[in-house]
Amino acid sequence: MSDEQPVIAKPSPYAIEVEGGRNYFWCACGRSNTQPFCDGSHKGTSFSPVKYTAEKTEWVWFCGCKQTGSPPMCSGRHKTLD
Structure with missing residues (x-):
């Protein structure tokens, strides 16, 4: 298991309106330069993108700090970061 740590892209979640079925x-x-989504910048690291399929069109909160306990959604862990 790698001890490589993710970069904190943003110390709060990204509110994104997702499209059902996408x-x-x-x-x-x-x-990634296209936060909160993957642009392939993980190549050469131990990280891989997490696939999320939207069940319906709605607003969701994707984790920005990359420390979530429930990837890819925000779990509120950013509130405990220094």
Whole structure:
């Protein structure tokens, strides 16, 4: 298991309106220039994007700090970061 840590892209969640039935790939490494989604910047790291399929069209909160306990959604862990 790698001890590599993700980059904190944003110390709060990203509110995104998702489209029902569409797949989204959440950036787990924090290096993507298209946050909160993957742009391939994880290549060469131990990270992989997390696939999220929207069940319906709605607003959801994707994790920005990359420390969530329930990827790819925000779990509120950003509130405990220094």
